[in-house]
Amino acid sequence: MEELDLALELLHKALKIYNAVPGQQTTIAGIEAQMGVLYYMLGKYSESYDSFETAILKLRASSEKRSAFYGIVLNQMGLTCVQRYAINEAIECFEEARSVLEHECGPFHPDTLAVYSNLAGTYDAVGRLDDAIEILEHVVETREEKLGTAGLDVDDEKKRLAELLKEAGKVRSKKARSLMNLLDSNYPGKTNNDAIQV
Numbered sequence: 001m002e003e004l005d006l007a008l009e010l011l012h013k014a015l016k017i018y019n020a021v022p023g024q025q026t027t028i029a030g031i032e033a034q035m036g037v038l039y040y041m042l043g044k045y046s047e048s049y050d051s052f053e054t055a056i057l058k059l060r061a062s063s064e065k066r067s068a069f070y071g072i073v074l075n076q077m078g079l080t081c082v083q084r085y086a087i088n089e090a091i092e093c094f095e096e097a098r099s100v101l102e103h104e105c106g107p108f109h110p111d112t113l114a115v116y117s118n119l120a121g122t123y124d125a126v127g128r129l130d131d132a133i134e135i136l137e138h139v140v141e142t143r144e145e146k147l148g149t150a151g152l153d154v155d156d157e158k159k160r161l162a163e164l165l166k167e168a169g170k171v172r173s174k175k176a177r178s179l180m181n182l183l184d185s186n187y188p189g190k191t192n193n194d195a196i197q198v
Contacts, residue, residue, distance in 0.1 A: 004038050004041055007038055008039070011031050011034055011035050012035075014031050015028060015031050025058045025061065026059070026064050028058060029055040029056075029058035029073075030055070030069070032051045032055035032058070033051070033076070035051040036048045036049075036051035036052040036055060036073075036080065037076060040076070040079065040080055040083070045080055045083045045084050046084070048080045049080050049084060052073060052076060052077040052080055053077070055073055056070075065100075066104065067100075068105050068111065070100055071096075071097045071098075071101035071105075072097070072101075072111060074093045074094070074100065075094065075097040075111070075114065075115050075118060078093035078094040078115075078118055081093060082118075082122065087122055087125050087126055090118075090122050091119070091122045095119065097115045098112070101115055107142075108146070116135050116138065116139050117135075117136070117139050117157060120132040120136040120160075121160075123135065124164060129164060129168050130168070132164055133164050133168060136157060136161045136164060139157055140154065140157050140158055140161050
């Protein structure tokens with residue numbers, strides 16, 4: 001209801017209560033992740049980073065480290081790292097989030113596609129243009145198939161892809177590619193040894 005400061009105050013109270021109860025690390029991590037999102041929305045990126053960092057540490061120590069929730073928190077941490085100009089750390093977060101979400105949700109799930117898009121942007125930022133183009137081509141092709149050409153995400157990502165291709169002196173490939181060859185050279189069942197290692 002747009003009451004971000006009040007929401008943070010309530011989450012701090014909830015955190016205090018759950019910290020006093022043993023065996024609630026996953027719940028506490030969830031609260032910390034929510035706080036991270038709110039701090040991010042308020043533009044308080046240091047506080048957001050700290051909240052996500054403690055949430056991730058708790059999730060890694062629990063059975064949640066292979067859950068979709070964990071992948072989403074990693075994605076949010078990556079976005080926070082981008083805001084703090086920690087691009088290499090953002091790439092690490094997005095790559096781990098990609099791995100988790102591919103396993104838990106599949107390569108065509110909206111959350112997985114969002115991570116691919118974020119990863120493509122960070123690859124572009126560090127000069128890994130070919131990697132960024134390949135990932136973004138997959139995202140655009142998948143979104144076109146799922147959303148058609150009318151989706152806002154498709155339009156934005158098509159524009160980004162066109163800019164990257166222009167910068168690289170390339171044209172868009174309409175050829176469908178196997179995601180396991182495109183994004184993850186360690187994907188089970190992969191047979192092509194020439195895939196780009198991301």
